[in-house]
Every structure is written in structure tokens, then in C-alpha cells.
Amino acid sequence: ANIFQSTCTGVNERTFLAIKPDGVQRHLIGEIIRHFEKKGFKLVGMKLMQASEDLLKEHYIALCDRPFYSHLVEYMRSGPIAAMVWQGLDVVKMARTMIGETNPADSRPGTIRGDFCIEVSKNVIHGSDSIESARREISLWFHTDKLTCWAESTEHWIYE
Ligand code: UDP
Numbered sequence: 001a002n003i004f005q006s007t008c009t010g011v012n013e014r015t016f017l018a019i020k021p022d023g024v025q026r027h028l029i030g031e032i033i034r035h036f037e038k039k040g041f042k043l044v045g046m047k048l049m050q051a052s053e054d055l056l057k058e059h060y061i062a063l064c065d066r067p068f069y070s071h072l073v074e075y076m077r078s079g080p081i082a083a084m085v086w087q088g089l090d091v092v093k094m095a096r097t098m099i100g101e102t103n104p105a106d107s108r109p110g111t112i113r114g115d116f117c118i119e120v121s122k123n124v125i126h127g128s129d130s131i132e133s134a135r136r137e138i139s140l141w142f143h144t145d146k147l148t149c150w151a152e153s154t155e156h157w158i159y160e
Helices: 021-025 029-039 053-059 069-076 091-099 112-116 131-141
Strands: 014-019 042-049 081-087 125-127
Touching: 014 029, 014 091, 014 131, 021 029, 021 069, 021 081, 029 042, 029 081, 029 091, 029 112, 053 069, 053 131, 081 091, 091 112, 091 125
Parallel strands: none
Antiparallel strands: 014 081, 014 125, 042 081
């Protein structure tokens, strides 16, 4: 096991979250970050960027046979994206729960997609769907040595 993998479990588990171009245009960056901050997760990497077609095609490579693939890549290229890495116990699964279902129509109120969007093709946020995808996506979007490991002063108020 490499170092990255072995340091990314337990309270050091990491996930890749991205506020999509519609979320950025609709001024939801602060609101969305606030959800994860308030929950107790730790932000360890963040950048606002215009993603290239190559990066997006690679990011969504598992969906390349789906009819919406090219539309999806165009949507993700339509403006800046806020790319982030968040850390914490069970963060991959928990972030997905907080995000809601792929289709906002199936997402409960209180979830990000449940509260902030209506259509599946404009669903404001991405979150890795497994630890394996998180690992792949973080190394695709970030230089992992540039992620910031920092001690949070509130950590013992969040974890036993
Ligand atoms: N998507 C879409 N139409 C669909 C299904 C998905 O436009 O019928 C888009 C949507 O933006 C979704 C992304 O493709 O977030 C990736 O799909 P996936 O099934 O991986 O959903 P996610 O993991 O984002 O919930």
C-alpha cells in the first residue's frame, strides 16, 4: 500500500467534492462549503478553476458510454468549478448522503441537491462515490503533495 492510501482512512479519509459551474454561477460556494464545515469535516484543498475537456473526460470516464456523456462534459466546461478535498471519518459516504441523490427530484430536503437544484443535468455539486473513486479523483484534480494537512483546534470536540 502506498503512503497516500494508508494515510487516507479513519479520520484521515478524504473525498473529492466539486461545486459545478451552475453552483458557482448561482453563488452557492459559500453555502455549500458551510454545510461541510458545520458538519465537522476539514477542508484540506481548494481551488477555483476552469477544467479542461481532457480532465473532465477522464474524470467521467466511467460514464463514457452513456448518452449524456458529451452534454455532461460540456456542462462541466461551461464555467469555473470549485474543486475541493475534504477530510474526516467516513467522509466519502457521509458527503454523498449530504449531497443527496443524483437526480435532485429524488433528493430529500436538507440535502444539497434537495435544497438547491431541480434538474439532474444541473445538479450543482459532485462528490466521489467510493473511497476508490475519491483516491482516483483527488490525484486527477490535485497534486496530492500540495494538500494541506493541518490540525484543527476543535478536533476533540468532534471526535472521541
Ligand atoms: N447526469 C445527467 N443525466 C443523467 C445522469 C447523470 O446529466 O441522466 C449527470 C449529473 O450531473 C450527474 C453526473 O452526470 O451528477 C454524473 O452521474 P453519476 O451517475 O456519476 O451521478 P453522481 O455520482 O454525480 O450522483
